[in-house]
Amino acid sequence: MTENQKTPYVTVTLEAGPAGGGGSIDDFELFYARRAVDRFRTLLGRQGLLDLLAAEIEEGNAFLRQCARTSDGAFKGGTTVLEAKGLASGEFLAWMDKAFTGDEKPLLAAHPEHYVMGTDEIGARVVENIGPHIASFYMGGWGTDTLDWAKDAAELLPEAEFPRKMSSNLFLADGTVVGRALIQFGDTADGFTSDLTVYFPVTCPDEVLDHHLRHYAVEFRNWIVAAAAAQD
Template identity: 40%
Template sequence: MTLGTAASVRIAGETDDRNIDRYELASARRALRLIKGNLGDRLHALVGAEIAVGNAFFRDHVRRSGGEQVTGTLTIEARGLTAAAFSAWMIRAFTREDVLIAAQPEHYLMDMADPRGPHIVETLGEHVVGFRMGGWDESEVPGGTDRRHSLLTLDDDGTVVGSVSTSFREADHGMTAELSVTLPATSAPEAVEQHLQHFSVEFRSWMLLAAAETGEGSR
């Protein structure tokens, strides 16, 4: 072995460690599903101190930004799944707390039954934040695609901290999803970039599950 060569590990006969990564990801998902399922609402209480810090952090950025915001957008593609099928599946999925919690490791609370609006606790940037999603404002965009837009308000004092928007479009390969997040300008670009990464994980989880449950992926 040459001195200075970086260490690596792989299964004998394979060219890299991608399969080990897959196995680790599957194990991590099983572990989180078990832990989150057993903790239930207690998980929210466990991160209460972190939520207070995170909400204060973004409230300060709202003040410092003076109304200026920054938006980041991510486009992801799904094969073997139509936009129509996914949109219909998502409407049903938003009544299934287990599906919503499991989609992203940093989903700590996804209470869609709250009469004041969906109550979510997740990570924004480097902070755990509690917020409520407003009702989806729907508008038509070119190509006949419905874009849905929702304001995010901090759950402790109602400060508008930003917004998210989604649009799903049919494509030859299946569908594309355009996902956007808007946050106070002084918290960008780190928080915006982190949440685009967050989007990629949760929407891939939902799209793969939608394809499996609708049978579209097997056609």
């Protein structure tokens, strides 16, 4: 079924059958989907995935490069806000720092459209979907005190409430800046708030931005859950 097709009006409920595990049919499907994705990632390996996706990555990078060219330095942004309970922002960010310099498996597991994540000589490399396109890009220049656009961003929140801030350019291997990220964290009485902003060139279709806001929700939720599990 494509995104443009309407879902038939029908409801199906689980009344009896599976023993143990709990959850809904959607929960069962998610478990099996994650297991299948992990199997293929493991069998193919990092280089195997890159080889398999090489043509699509070339097309995706060309799309983003063209959007950057026609936007002439102008960006549009959107924000996803998540509330977490049971974990402090410092604990989460410490887990993230360790994950990006170690085994990429927990980073990949957070989203089915994560293909490669890790740090090389250029920076923190990410191969993932940007909207319907697969792209290979880098993140770098973290810190709101090092990037002029971050200092003046309309989405910048008060330091007193969101003291943990990180910003980055998203750039291709040739240096073309194809996006920006501004992520801000503020602790609450029982957890923390994540304010996750992403920017893309203004000529990118709106669906690219919308899908990445959904992407943020999925990956950060799963990273937060993984970070909490690692505290035990």
